[in-house]
Amino acid sequence: MTTDSSSFGPNTLLVRSGVNRTPFQETSEALFLTSGYVYDSAEAAEAAFLNDGSRYVYGRFGNPTIALFEERLTALEGAEACRGTASGMAAVFASLACQVKAGDRVVAPRSLFGSCTYILKDLLPRFGVVCDFIDGTDPAQWEEALAKPARAVFVETPSNPSLELVDLQAVAALCKKAGARLIVDNVFATPLFQKPLQWGADIVVYSATKHIDGQGRCLGGAVLGSQDFIKGELVPFLRHTGPALSPFNAWTLAKGLETLSLRVHRQAETALSLATRLEGHSKLITVRHPGLASHPQHTLAKKQMTGFGTLLALDIKGGKEAAFRFLNALSLIDISNNLGDAKSLITHPGTTTHQRLSPEDKALQGITPGLVRLSVGLEDLEDLHADLMRGLAAV
Numbered sequence: 001m002t003t004d005s006s007s008f009g010p011n012t013l014l015v016r017s018g019v020n021r022t023p024f025q026e027t028s029e030a031l032f033l034t035s036g037y038v039y040d041s042a043e044a045a046e047a048a049f050l051n052d053g054s055r056y057v058y059g060r061f062g063n064p065t066i067a068l069f070e071e072r073l074t075a076l077e078g079a080e081a082c083r084g085t086a087s088g089m090a091a092v093f094a095s096l097a098c099q100v101k102a103g104d105r106v107v108a109p110r111s112l113f114g115s116c117t118y119i120l121k122d123l124l125p126r127f128g129v130v131c132d133f134i135d136g137t138d139p140a141q142w143e144e145a146l147a148k149p150a151r152a153v154f155v156e157t158p159s160n161p162s163l164e165l166v167d168l169q170a171v172a173a174l175c176k177k178a179g180a181r182l183i184v185d186n187v188f189a190t191p192l193f194q195k196p197l198q199w200g201a202d203i204v205v206y207s208a209t210k211h212i213d214g215q216g217r218c219l220g221g222a223v224l225g226s227q228d229f230i231k232g233e234l235v236p237f238l239r240h241t242g243p244a245l246s247p248f249n250a251w252t253l254a255k256g257l258e259t260l261s262l263r264v265h266r267q268a269e270t271a272l273s274l275a276t277r278l279e280g281h282s283k284l285i286t287v288r289h290p291g292l293a294s295h296p297q298h299t300l301a302k303k304q305m306t307g308f309g310t311l312l313a314l315d316i317k318g319g320k321e322a323a324f325r326f327l328n329a330l331s332l333i334d335i336s337n338n339l340g341d342a343k344s345l346i347t348h349p350g351t352t353t354h355q356r357l358s359p360e361d362k363a364l365q366g367i368t369p370g371l372v373r374l375s376v377g378l379e380d381l382e383d384l385h386a387d388l389m390r391g392l393a394a395v
């Protein structure tokens with residue numbers, strides 16, 4: 001887009017930003033499925049490797065289709081810069097690994113996606129980086145943990161699958177004092193409903209596999225932040241360690257962004273309607289959704305989110321056995337550990353995405369034996385409601 005993009009609204013940005021037409025003047029964005037580039041002369045190759053960034057030299061460093069995806073997401077997020085990655089986990093790992101060193105301390109809430117916990121709890125300590133885990137919903141624990149210096153703070157808000165929130169503005173202020181950079185995994189909120197950078201976060205990461213693709217086709221991820229951080233710290237790490245996004249996936253994700261707003265608004269509307277209808281059902285202990293007044297952090301959700309997301313967590317009476325009976329009785333909603341898809345998907349985190357956690361850690365994260373996580377898709381509300389009623393009747 002050649003005009004000043006800052007004046008456009010999010011829906012316009014999602015369709016128009018990053019467009020860089022070839023001389024063929026195609027309507028739909030071109031897909032550059034190439035790993036390398038050629039040079040007119042040996043001198044031109046030499047000049048390219050002096051690396052002034054003015055041309056592409058190799059697929060691991062950059063590609064025009066990946067740049068399309070990155071520019072579109074940068075515009076939506078309101079960030080200075082972005083780099084795509086092969087998956088959400090590649091984005092999470094790169095955002096941390098590019099900046100920590102032995103002796104550093106990281107702080108994170110316990111309530112995290114299983115693989116994020118693995119990176120912070122099992123992997124980084126092998127390299128001398130320790131992580132202190134706290135209850136991310138408790139301001140006093142944040143105060144205490146960030147009274148000491150830290151290199152980075154990593155949070156998911158809302159968290160997967162417990163839908164716990166972290167007060168971004170308060171934690172960002174504490175991070176400044178502790179000298180820590182605040183990294184926010186914004187997958188559950190989506191870039192439409194929460195802008196962590198505006199609350200003082202330094203870095204935002206996405207699994208683009210989820211709502212950004214939104215149609216269950218490919219893996220991808222992204223890291224967004226300041227130009228200095230992306231160019232100075234992230235890019236060298238990505239260039240030399242190689243978690244590059246495939247151009248084909250970047251194209252799919254860039255086209256996914258075009259419909260992100262329509263899909264996510266509709267999915268969130270259905271999610272809130274289902275949560276409201278299910279609350280108080282005799283077979284349920286709780287219905288968790290940030291949009292319900294009964295959510296312990298509903299006030300915070302209203303402050304820092306402009307929508308409440310597309311996910312619900314249901315705690316079914318009768319534990320694992322009851323939860324399995326519920327899942328197995330559904331005939332429309334699919335059992336799948338993915339989320340953010342156009343198709344409604346449901347999972348039992350305790351035996352799938354969070355299986356590796358100890359019983360104590362599961363309890364601390366609110367992953368009870370009866371907990372199921374529902375990712376609401378684009379089906380009709382009445383059909384989804386009827387399916388959930390069918391499931392609950394089987395409990």
Ligand SMILES: *Cc1c(COP(=O)(O)O)cnc(C)c1O
Nearest residue numbers: 087088089113160187207209220
């Ligand atoms: C899925 C997910 C990830 C990992 O993303 P992949 O694309 O599967 O690697 C990270 N964080 C959250 C919150 C997720 O839901």
